[in-house]
Amino acid sequence: MHASPFFLSDVAGFLGGYYAFIAAMNGVFAFLLWRKYGQPGWAITWSAFAAAMMVLASLALSGAPSLVPALPDSVRNVVNALSGPVLYSLGTVALFTVLFIFRKFFVQSMVAWTILNAALVLMGLSMADQNFAAIVMKPDNVPIVGLVFLLAFFTWVATKQAVVNDERIARGEPPMEKLNDEKVLVWPDLVYTELICMVAVAAFLLLWAICLPAPLEEPASSVKTPNPSKAPWYFLGLQEMLVYFDPWYAGVVLPSLVVFGLMAMPYLDFNKKGNGYYSIAERKFAYLSYQFGFLVLWITLIILGTFLRGPNWNFYGPFEYWTPYKVEVLNNVDLNQMFWVQWLDMPLPRAAADAPWYSQLGHILLRESPGLVVLGLYLVALPPLLAVTIFRGMFAKMGFIRYLIMSNLMLLMLSLPLKMALRWTMNLKYIVSIPEISLNF
Amino acid sequence: MAIGETIRNSQIWKSIFRHPMPLDRRNRIVVMLTNFFLHLHPVSIKKQGIALSFTWCMGGVTFFLFMVETVTGVLLMFYYRPTLEWAYNDILALRDVTSLGILRELHRWGAHAMVITTWLHMYRVFLTGSYKPPREFNWVVGVILLLLTLLLSFTGYLLPWDQLAIWAITVGSNMARATPFLGYEGPGQQLLTIGGIDMITDKSDARFGLLGARFVGEETLNRFYVLHCIAIPLAVALLLAIHFWRVRKDGGISGPL
Numbered sequence: 001m002h003a004s005p006f007f008l009s010d011v012a013g014f015l016g017g018y019y020a021f022i023a024a025m026n027g028v029f030a031f032l033l034w035r036k037y038g039q040p041g042w043a044i045t046w047s048a049f050a051a052a053m054m055v056l057a058s059l060a061l062s063g064a065p066s067l068v069p070a071l072p073d074s075v076r077n078v079v080n081a082l083s084g085p086v087l088y089s090l091g092t093v094a095l096f097t098v099l100f101i102f103r104k105f106f107v108q109s110m111v112a113w114t115i116l117n118a119a120l121v122l123m124g125l126s127m128a129d130q131n132f133a134a135i136v137m138k139p140d141n142v143p144i145v146g147l148v149f150l151l152a153f154f155t156w157v158a159t160k161q162a163v164v165n166d167e168r169i170a171r172g173e174p175p176m177e178k179l180n181d182e183k184v185l186v187w188p189d190l191v192y193t194e195l196i197c198m199v200a201v202a203a204f205l206l207l208w209a210i211c212l213p214a215p216l217e218e219p220a221s222s223v224k225t226p227n228p229s230k231a232p233w234y235f236l237g238l239q240e241m242l243v244y245f246d247p248w249y250a251g252v253v254l255p256s257l258v259v260f261g262l263m264a265m266p267y268l269d270f271n272k273k274g275n276g277y278y279s280i281a282e283r284k285f286a287y288l289s290y291q292f293g294f295l296v297l298w299i300t301l302i303i304l305g306t307f308l309r310g311p312n313w314n315f316y317g318p319f320e321y322w323t324p325y326k327v328e329v330l331n332n333v334d335l336n337q338m339f340w341v342q343w344l345d346m347p348l349p350r351a352a353a354d355a356p357w358y359s360q361l362g363h364i365l366l367r368e369s370p371g372l373v374v375l376g377l378y379l380v381a382l383p384p385l386l387a388v389t390i391f392r393g394m395f396a397k398m399g400f401i402r403y404l405i406m407s408n409l410m411l412l413m414l415s416l417p418l419k420m421a422l423r424w425t426m427n428l429k430y431i432v433s434i435p436e437i438s439l440n441f
Numbered sequence: 442m443a444i445g446e447t448i449r450n451s452q453i454w455k456s457i458f459r460h461p462m463p464l465d466r467r468n469r470i471v472v473m474l475t476n477f478f479l480h481l482h483p484v485s486i487k488k489q490g491i492a493l494s495f496t497w498c499m500g501g502v503t504f505f506l507f508m509v510e511t512v513t514g515v516l517l518m519f520y521y522r523p524t525l526e527w528a529y530n531d532i533l534a535l536r537d538v539t540s541l542g543i544l545r546e547l548h549r550w551g552a553h554a555m556v557i558t559t560w561l562h563m564y565r566v567f568l569t570g571s572y573k574p575p576r577e578f579n580w581v582v583g584v585i586l587l588l589l590t591l592l593l594s595f596t597g598y599l600l601p602w603d604q605l606a607i608w609a610i611t612v613g614s615n616m617a618r619a620t621p622f623l624g625y626e627g628p629g630q631q632l633l634t635i636g637g638i639d640m641i642t643d644k645s646d647a648r649f650g651l652l653g654a655r656f657v658g659e660e661t662l663n664r665f666y667v668l669h670c671i672a673i674p675l676a677v678a679l680l681l682a683i684h685f686w687r688v689r690k691d692g693g694i695s696g697p698l
Contacts, residue, residue, distance in 0.1 A: 276696025
């Protein structure tokens with residue numbers, strides 16, 4: 001901990017406003033519940049919560065180290081000690097799985113509102129930690145915090161409507177969207193909405209620009225490499241993949257495949273249902289594939305890369321100081337080493353230095369045979385196997401070419417989580433490693 | 442007689458606006474057909490197509506942010522010179538001296554917001570199944586626009602020429618070094634030799650093409666500046682026109698034709 005004695009008094013004003021904002025938000029919500037929705041019980045509950053937030057706001061405004069609401073040191077230490085790439089990745093997958101399975105429960109307004117408030121309070125308590133605040137309040141990281149809340153909000157909006165529609169469809173009724181089929185004139189109904197949206201966005205952007213100065217660091221110097229050196233935040237998911245893959249795959253091939261896969265999507269999805277309305281049940285496979293790629297692989301890796309990767313790309317807990325002296329042991333082993341040296345107790349097959357090219361090639365192929373067999377099974381043998389088992393119906397509907405593209409895109413997307421799991425469990429570095437042509441996978 | 446009416450009956454007003462005030466049903470239809478800025482829209486639209494809980498308005502917000510970026514970007518170009526000598530100092534002046542230095546904040550936060558709203562727009566289009574026929578191709582156009590949005594942001598990231606800028610671009614563009622066959626550290630580039638001479642070196646590979654040099658330097662600044670201010674915005678403008686035109690021709694933002 002490199003605590004500055006002025007940190008808490010510096011952050012006190014922000015935190016006071018922050019808690020007062022939560023209080024105001026809940027006050028308005030309680031008022032609406034009382035007057036508009038006729039739920040006085042809930043109105044009282046959220047009024048009480050708003051009052052509690054006002055207490056936190058006044059405590060925060062005191063700026064006194066003993067009074068500013070913060071997570072206890074013990075909790076922060078436990079969180080730091082427990083967090084790591086494995087728990088983070090498995091935890092987010094588990095979280096999304098729970099949210100998906102119990103979506104009917106989580107989309108209820110009161111549940112969602114409770115979760116939102118819990119997240120906001122937790123965020124506020126964490127902001128009183130200097131290390132946490134240092135990363136989250138970096139100007140270019142602020143948009144990511146916004147992105148997280150926006151994504152949570154819109155996912156809730158979409159899932160709520162999907163749950164309603166799926167229940168209606170199960171009862172044989174049309175989705176809600178079909179009930180709104182009548183036509184209205186674009187002037188005034190649409191153009192006024194657009195105008196209001198433009199004014200609102202412009203006002204928001206001005207407020208943002210006034211409150212938060214754009215970052216400007218020291219002048220560029222090609223000899224002073226910052227540690228960590230990070231790409232712009234929207235590419236940090238790709239940078240995080242560099243932990244598990246070489247740049248040619250993580251930085252070039254996989255991103256190209258993401259773009260290609262997105263473009264191919266409408267031609268691969270043969271399901272005619274779910275066109276023009278929110279639904280999950282009618283298009284579960286497409287829905288889960290997209291959400292896995294977008295929320296689990298793209299978004300959570302950006303968050304990991306931005307907030308939890310520090311100097312030397314080491315993992316740091318959310319309340320941990322980014323010391324550049326943290327040392328992590330890297331003892332990853334290639335599959336060829338595991339196979340020949342560890343399991344067969346033999347040296348790696350190697351041709352004599354003056355052997356002809358075909359002998360060199362033969363030895364390379366022999367050396368890499370375990371990895372090539374694994375990859376061959378995965379990318380060549382698995383698609384037909386799936387086509388006659390769990391994807392039997394899809395294969396019949398898609399035809400050979402579309403099925404081949406879909407299954408390979410899917411397997412290549414899954415190559416990332418699989419490689420992660422292999423790294424965590426077996427310390428596997430490369431499945432195939434041919435340094436002779438810089439090809440490591 | 443009200444002054445407003447006098448103005449609206451004047452020859453000048455009538456020569457600019459080809460339609461009367463859209464106060465009754467007939468003129469609300471006429472205005473959509475005769476006004477250049479409104480003709481992008483249809484005359485009438487399904488109620489569902491304008492419900493905020495359904496559309497999230499994110500495509501529209503993205504387009505609005507693109508316009509904000511264009512206007513603030515053009516104004517910023519008055520203040521900024523893309524050379525090693527001036528780039529950083531001009532940004533410094535925008536922060537400390539220039540009266541309307543907040544333009545830079547608007548431009549930077551608008552850019553971040555545009556990346557986010559593009560993702561949210563795409564998320565909504567996916568979740569409502571709006572990429573399905575007849576809109577497959579418009580989704581493809583949208584994916585290219587997403588890519589161009591990221592490239593706009595990426596090329597702009599370099600221009601302040603501070604530590605944050607050059608190292609983010611260095612980290613990002615180092616990937617090109619590993620392009621299969623075309624990057625000098627990429628797999629397979631060893632195979633591209635003619636008579637023992639390497640075709641792919643650090644002076645001829647994909648990264649060199651991107652940076653215009655072997656490292657992020659003045660050539661890169663110039664290259665990214667031109668891409669950021671001219672080449673990519675023009676491509677985006679063209680694709681936006683196609684994107685919007687297809688929305689009209691494909692029968693609105695979602696649902697089967």
